[in-house]
Amino acid sequence: xxxxxxxxxxxxTNPEVKKALDAKDLPGAIKLIGKEGAFKGTVAKVxxxxxxxxVILNFDADYKKAITAVLRNKDFSRFPNLESLxxxxxxxxxxxxxxxxxxxxxxxxxxxxxxxx
Numbered sequence: 620x621x622x623x624x625x626x627x628x629x630x631x632t633n634p635e636v637k638k639a640l641d642a643k644d645l646p647g648a649i650k651l652i653g654k655e656g657a658f659k660g661t662v663a664k665v666x667x668x669x670x671x672x673x674v675i676l677n678f679d680a681d682y683k684k685a686i687t688a689v690l691r692n693k694d695f696s697r698f699p700n701l702e703s704l705x706x707x708x709x710x711x712x713x714x715x716x717x718x719x720x721x722x723x724x725x726x727x728x729x730x731x732x733x734x735x736x
Contacts, residue, residue, distance in 0.1 A: 625699050629710060629733040636710050636735055642678035642685045648722035651715040658686050658711055658724070659735060662704045674701050676711075683721065688713075690726040698729045708735040 629636060635657060640647045642660025660678035663685075667674045672692045678685035688711045690698060710733045713724040726732065 626704070626709075626729060626732050626734050628736045631735050633710075635712075639710055640686070645684070645686065645722060648686045648715055649717075652717045652722055653715065655714050656712070656724075659708065660685060661708045662706060665701050665705050676701065676704065676709075686711075686715075687718075687721070687723045688726055688732070689718070689723050694727050697727070704732070704734070709733065710735055 631637075636659055639657040639659040640651070642658050644658070648656075648658065658678075662676050662678060663680050664677040664682075665674060666677055666682075674690040674695070675682070676688040676690075678687070690701065711724050711726075711731060712733075713726065713731045715722050716725055717723075724731070
């Protein structure tokens, strides 16, 4: 169940946005695994498998070409509707983690996402 909260926004001129990695900078993200950081990109797809155990934000039609942001079932209630992010340019902050050789940020708080406006 999604929370009633909404995602906050940030201007593209924000220094956080300017220094964030591009979502397609996989080599840069791999160097940040284990560290806090941020990336920006346009959400290409909000993927939720039938198991309803996870939601994945993909930033390229081919998810293997970009960093992903992942939300686990236990944290669903802390977030507004993630589908509302489809097609939007966003900033994602958090700790870069390795998932089978691919960089991702695990989302645990709605404050980790800002819509770039």
